[in-house]
Amino acid sequence: MLNSLPELLAPAGSWDSFRAAVENGADAVYLGGKAFSARSYAANFDNHEVERAVEYAHLRGVRIYVTVNTLLDNGELMQAAEYTRFLNNIGVDGIIVQDLGLLHIIKNSLPDMEIHASTQMTIHNIEGAKALEEMGVNRIVLARELSLEEIKEIARETAVELEVFVHGALCFCYSGQCLMSSLIGGRSGNRGKCAQPCRLKFSLKASDGRIVMEDKHILSPKDLNMIKFLPELVNISGIKALKIEGRMKRPEYVAVVTRAYRRALDRIRDNPECFNIEDEEYRELIQIFSRGFTTGYYYGRPGRNMMSYESGKNRGLLIGKVQNVDKGGLSFIRLYGSLSRGDGIEVWSRKGNSYGTTIDYMEINGEKAEKGSRGQIAGIKMRGRVHQGDLVYKTSDIGLIARAQQSFAGEKPLRKIPVVMEAELMAGKPLSLKIKDLDGNEVTVFSKSYVERAVNKPLTESDIRSKLDRLGNTPYRLESLKIKMDNGVTLPFRELNETRRQGVDLLSKERIRRYTRKGIEYRDFQDRIFPLFISEGQQTTKKKTSLTVRVDSVRGVKIACESGADEIYFGGEGFFGKGFCIGEYREALEIAGRYDKKMYFALPRITDVAQMEEIKGRIKVLKDLKPYGFLASNIGILYELKEYDVNCIADFPLNVFNSLTAKVLNERFNVSRITLSPELRLSQIRDIVSGPTFMELEVIGHGFLPMMVTKHCIIQSIVLGGSPNECAGICKKGEEYVLLDRMKKEFPLWQDDNCHTHIMNCVELMTLEEVPQLVNTGIFSLRIEGRRREYGLAEVIRVYRKVLDMGDEGLDSPDVQKFIESMKTRGYTKGHLLRGVE
Structure with missing residues (x-):
């Protein structure tokens, strides 16, 4: 018998879901308030409901964690801080955060409050975990892309509590790194408003025009299900919580999934040597909601086996096959299991269409029936065109739903002390x-x-x-x-x-x-917060805004130097088989030196546990070349660079959305410059520049922005159909691919040298007409993204150089106007500079 188990953590997006979680055996429940929650489309809880939930849960020995895990702008930071004071005073057990500024406030003003780092922080290496541990974080919700072996390594090297997902929907992109919903529809996942465009249909098109896969859910993963593999997770000592995803799911889902995992964990505790999952338990998990199941990345890269190409929604349980359809409108289905009147079904046509209905009439052997059993042929009225041989899935089981509802809807609680x-x-x-x-x-x-x-x-x-x-x-x-x-x-x-x-x-x-803590009064709270916004540094003064250019080729460096760049970022990921080459970095630095330009060496955006060892060696080699500094994109890299006396720039994937986050990065990691989040609008940028941020601030002004970065290799999974664990190097063979959406817009796929796929936006960002306004905000530098685009890069740099130097007069010049007209012809976006995000 095991002495202790990890905490079973269940979701609640409504009061019924909350009761379902508690009554079916959750050790803890996570929920969100009406604001600052990464699932803002859930019903969520107002302040009175949160307080009521805390009392209900604590009476039953259940902990409550509240998500305040969105990015916060300067105008929201104090409001969110005051909300955390309220949560502290009513006895909430922990607060889940993404924003480093808010984390800093909680740590310094609410000393008894547990801080959980959201998976939106993209913690995917040992150094990132160590950094947050030193910042006072109690628990880290790890990135879902980590394998069991990588989690074990992090657990061995840190003392911080680790939380991992065991069941529910998977994001295709690393959480916290997705701009797809934001750039396509203005609804930001980092702000809790993800519209899930990844669940839509796409086509994969090759550079020669071939459609390799057409109208499939190419970016839609199956649902995670680790119930059969719980013993392996339980035996990793650093894992303190097993998390069920699903704050957007209905309470019946929460009830069924929580109950299944509770029973499984209890069996491990009581008799770990004889652990098993019963077939009926597994069928119930499929039945309540499933796009198909996967173990995600726990055992490596599963390739196409992880994906639900045919459907982005619930598929349910395969229940039968259409035998024939009569002229009276009845579809006769040979049943593989039980089916009842009131159940929901969906018929998948061989032509790729699907038709769903709730069964209101059923007959067996020509007689009206309430239920059919395995082996019988049931006649059912169907809407839509159904054909012989079509497969039938049960998407809703009226009996299972009723049993689930009894666990939370009745007056008598199931969970008894x-x-x-x-x-x-x-x-x-x-x-x-x-x-x-x-x-x-x-x-x-x-x-x-x-x-x-x-x-x-x-x-x-x-x-x-x-x-x-x-x-x-x-x-x-x-x-x-x-x-x-x-x-x-x-x-x-x-x-x-x-x-x-x-x-x-x-x-x-x-x-x-037992759960109550001493409340903190408003005035005392304000006295604790106020010093956090004061910096001892001096505001950076600069006569004009610099122009920085990021490139990934030696020729690109020369173009940037000759065309008017002040500073250059070089390297990082190598795309399409172009890996790290010390000779190119040395040559790029020599070219920049001849033109008297500052050169920063970029480091990869995603650096998992194994890759970090290679990156540490790379940093030492590159440091000896004496660049002006480094460009870093994740907390683990910042933590590693802190060991060296180098200038460090925090890149935009670190999601800096307010002045306090910028200040934390400056003071904690010696960051001298920050590239602000591309989701900020002009007024928000101005607020950050004028806030307590005594460092250089940069804005991306032009180029193709990455919408997603994913560990899944789209190209190999579809073109070859195998597992990318044994890379076939298909991305190195010269052929490139794009995703086509339903509007036939093309989203290029860039594969880096560590087999991460970067999905780029279909149109280029251009803020040339807004450059005078950006300069007036006081930003230190404007960046042009020029990777993989030597052709035309010189013209882009020249027109931005002219407008930076001449302002509105430069905008009126013929060559600048010609460039703007050519961009209008090709199509471009101003990003969020004017519209912002929801």
Whole structure:
């Protein structure tokens, strides 16, 4: 028998989902408020509901974590901070955050509050975990792209608690790194408004025009399901929580999944050597919601086996096959399992179409029936065109739904706390009732009336037990009762009932009291926060805004130097088989030196556990070349660079959205410059520049932006159909691919030298007409993204150079106007500079 298990953490997007999680065995529940939550389209909880949930959960020994895990601009930061004070004062057990500025506030103003780093922070290496541990984070929700072996390495090297996902929807992109919903529709996943465009259909097109895969859900993963592999997760000592995804899911889903994982974990605890999952349990998980199941990246890269190409929505359980369709409109289905009237089904046509319905009529052998069984042929009325041979999936099981609803919708709770009672009835004294739970809480209460000698009918032990065991609607159940009493005594039944109620109420207050903490008053809170926004540095002064250019070829460096760049970022990922080459870095630095340009060496955006060892060596080699500094894109790289006396620029994937986050990066990691989030609008940029940010701030002004970075190799999975664990190097053979959406827009796929796919936006960012406004905000530098585009790069740099130097007068020049017109012909976007994001 195991002494302890990781916490089972379940989601709640509504009150019913919350009760479903608690009543079906969750150790902890995570939920979001009405604002600052990464699932803002869930019903979520207002302040009164959060407070009510905390009391309900704590009474039952369940912890509550609240998500405040969106990026926050300067205008929202104080409001979010005050919300965390409210959460602290009502006894919330932990707060899940993404924004480093808010993390800094909580750590320095709410000393008793647990801080959990959201998976949106993209922590995917040991150095990133160490950095957050040193910043005071109690728990890290790791990136879902990590393997079991990588998690073990992080657990060995850090003491911070680790939380991993075990069930539910998978994001295609590294969480916190996705701009697809933002750039396509203006709804940001980093701000809790993801519209899930990745679940739509796309086509894969090769550079020669071939359509390799047409109208499939190319970016839609199956759902994670680790229930059969729980022993391996439980045996990793650093894993303290197993997380079920699903704050957007209905309460029935939460009930079924939580119950299944609770039972599985309890079996591991009781008999780890004989662990098994029953077929019916697994079928229920498929039935309640499934796009097909996968173990994600826990055992390496699963390739196409991870993807749900045919559907981006619930597929349910395969229940039968269409035998024939009669002229009366009945479809006859040979059943592979039970099917009932009221169930939901979906028929998948061989032509790729699907038709769904709720069964309101069924017949078996020509007679009306309520239920059909395995092997029978059921006649069902269907909408849509159904053909012989079509497969039928049961998407909703009315019986399973009803059983799930009973667990949270009834008045009597399922989850009961065992208690032990000791009753003492002595003549001439009040009834003494002691109630104890198994957590060490104990209360003693006394009846108002005294126990008397009975004139007629004395109390029996059976009478006393029947009254004290009336715990029906309470969260308690009577484990044992010890009665000590004089012979021939009596006490009114109402006194027995009232004393029991009094004892139960007192025990409940005692159980809740264990979780209470001293509240922090508003003035005290403000006094703690105010110094955090003060910097001892001096504001950077600069006469004009610099022009930086990022390139990934030696020729690109020469073009940038000759065309007017002030500073150059070189390298990082190598795309399409072009890996790291020290000679190219040395040559690029020599060229920049001849033109008296500052050169920064870029490091890869995603650096997993294994790759970090190679990156550490790369940093040492590149440092000896003496560049002006380094460009870093994840917290782990920043942590590693801190060991060296180098200038460091924090790149845009670090999602800097407010002045305080910028200040934290400066003070914690010695960052001298920050490239701000491309999701910021002009007014927000101005606020950050004018805030307590005494460092260089940069904005991306032109180029193709990456919308996603994913560990999944789209090209190999589709073109070859195999597992990318054995890379075939298809991306190195010269052929390039794009994704086509339903509007036939093309999104280029760039494969880097560590087999991550970067999905680029279909149109180029151009802010040339807004450059004078950007300059007026006070930004230090404007960046042009020029990787993989030597052709035309010189013209881009020249026109931006002219407008930076001449302002509005430069905008009116013929060559600049010609460039703007050519961009209008090709199509471009201003990104979020003017519109912002939801």
